[in-house]
Amino acid sequence: MKAVVYHGAYDVRVTEVPDAKIEMPTDVLVKVTSTNICGSDLHMYEGRTNMEEGNILGHENMGKVVEVGKAVTQIKVGDIVCMPFNIGCGHCQNCESGLTGYCLTMNPGFAGAAYGFAGMGPYSGGQAEYLRVPHGDFNCLKLPEDALEKENDYVMLSDIFPTGYHATELARVMPGDSVVIYGAGPVGLMAALSASIKGASKIMVVDNNEERLALAEKMGAIPINFSKAPAVEQVLELTKGLGADKGCECVGYQCCDKHGTEHSNTTMNELVMSVKATGCIGVVGVFVPKDPKSKEPLQQEGLMAFDFGNFWMKGQCIATGQANVKTYNRQLSTLISAGKAIPSQIVSHELSLADAPDAYKHFNERDNGWTKIILKPEMQSSNKSATEK
Ligand SMILES: NC(=O)c1ccc[n+]([C@@H]2O[C@H](COP(=O)([O-])OP(=O)(O)OC[C@H]3O[C@@H](n4cnc5c(N)ncnc54)[C@H](O)[C@@H]3O)[C@@H](O)[C@H]2O)c1
Numbered sequence: 001m002k003a004v005v006y007h008g009a010y011d012v013r014v015t016e017v018p019d020a021k022i023e024m025p026t027d028v029l030v031k032v033t034s035t036n037i038c039g040s041d042l043h044m045y046e047g048r049t050n051m052e053e054g055n056i057l058g059h060e061n062m063g064k065v066v067e068v069g070k071a072v073t074q075i076k077v078g079d080i081v082c083m084p085f086n087i088g089c090g091h092c093q094n095c096e097s098g099l100t101g102y103c104l105t106m107n108p109g110f111a112g113a114a115y116g117f118a119g120m121g122p123y124s125g126g127q128a129e130y131l132r133v134p135h136g137d138f139n140c141l142k143l144p145e146d147a148l149e150k151e152n153d154y155v156m157l158s159d160i161f162p163t164g165y166h167a168t169e170l171a172r173v174m175p176g177d178s179v180v181i182y183g184a185g186p187v188g189l190m191a192a193l194s195a196s197i198k199g200a201s202k203i204m205v206v207d208n209n210e211e212r213l214a215l216a217e218k219m220g221a222i223p224i225n226f227s228k229a230p231a232v233e234q235v236l237e238l239t240k241g242l243g244a245d246k247g248c249e250c251v252g253y254q255c256c257d258k259h260g261t262e263h264s265n266t267t268m269n270e271l272v273m274s275v276k277a278t279g280c281i282g283v284v285g286v287f288v289p290k291d292p293k294s295k296e297p298l299q300q301e302g303l304m305a306f307d308f309g310n311f312w313m314k315g316q317c318i319a320t321g322q323a324n325v326k327t328y329n330r331q332l333s334t335l336i337s338a339g340k341a342i343p344s345q346i347v348s349h350e351l352s353l354a355d356a357p358d359a360y361k362h363f364n365e366r367d368n369g370w371t372k373i374i375l376k377p378e379m380q381s382s383n384k385s386a387t388e389k
């Protein structure tokens with residue numbers, strides 16, 4: 001089969017690899033019809049993780065079941081399914097509690113497994129023609145009858161929609177809250193959508209990418225461009241000097257200043273300043289324990305100069321981590337089905353697998369017009385103008 005393979009920093013190639021196949025009786029084999037490129041893939045693409053060369057990327061996957069293992073009882077051949085990016089076993093203590101992002105058995109020695117992800121176990125990604133789904137009954141969400149009609153919405157259930165929702169859960173967003181979201185990438189935009197679903201009264205989204213901010217505005221948020229004036233100042237001005245009730249971090253350790261220079265502590269310190277005393281901050285942007293390629297000595301060791309004094313004085317709370325996608329995906333799918341949530345509104349490109357190297361390059365540069373890319377392995381053409389939205 002064809003797959004998008006990581007060959008080192010800034011080098012992904014589409015090559016022929018051995019077909020994915022059923023390996024365990026509990027496996028399901030999916031013919032992938034949609035598989036997104038994610039901001040998390042970019043940390044790997046830039047060589048800023050310990051991703052091994054030769055691995056297949058892709059953790060935001062949806063497709064049609066073509067084969068099931070002997071022990072699979074619920075999922076059937078022909079079902080249209082979307083898989084959480086986390087792989088859970090379904091029976092460990094964390095999976096039982098709904099903390100499937102921290103499964104204790106799928107990646108021994110580490111809490112958490114995922115497809116095509118550095119440090120998250122030996123599972124191939126789905127930017128390929130086929131994907132092996134371990135514990136298929138547990139990890140496949142069978143989609144309703146409008147699955148194919150709303151494919152670009154449902155595929156967002158694999159990661160960014162539940163992850164954006166998770167950011168608002170970690171921040172304990174309640175109806176009527178004002179919320180500031182750092183990052184207008186796909187995850188930040190989904191956090192904005194989720195805050196609005198939860199009935200936030202004011203949603204502010206911070207970025208310096210005008211086009212992404214325009215999308216945030218279209219979704220009902222107040223865009224805050226930090227290259228025009230410091231974000232904290234703008235948020236305080238919009239919140240009577242008090243700060244937002246809640247904050248979400250949707251950027252991660254490669255956050256930048258207005259000159260494009262990375263400082264891993266920027267968003268966290270700005271969140272402390274732009275969220276009110278006693279407010280909560282939900283952090284879904286990725287931070288890593290080691291980052292040897294960073295130019296910052298502290299960050300190389302996974303540390304940062306965090307404004308703990310102000311954080312403590314303000315009595316704030318922080319909650320962090322991978323989204324437990326399975327906790328939310330079924331509920332969020334009903335919003336899509338009912339037409340009450342349209343996460344596909346951020347999709348900019350539908351491309352073939354062969355276009356992946358080019359797409360990675362543009363998405364990584366945050367080029368204008370490249371907000372969210374869905375790869376369609378069944379698409380043969382690489383005629384971008386025909387598929388650009
Ligand atoms: N926790 C999870 O389960 C989970 C799931 C998916 C993605 N993620 C992570 O979420 C983060 C965002 O993902 P994405 O797909 O939206 O990525 P992305 O890289 O497309 O978006 C990040 C955005 O942040 C902006 N940005 C950079 N510096 C900033 C700053 N100082 N202030 C405000 N905005 C700034 C960038 O311009 C960009 O638009 C990544 O770290 C990704 O790995 C986490």
Ligand SMILES: [Zn+2]
Nearest residue numbers: 038040060159
């Ligand atoms: Zn993702």
Ligand SMILES: [Zn+2]
Nearest residue numbers: 089092095103
């Ligand atoms: Zn488990």
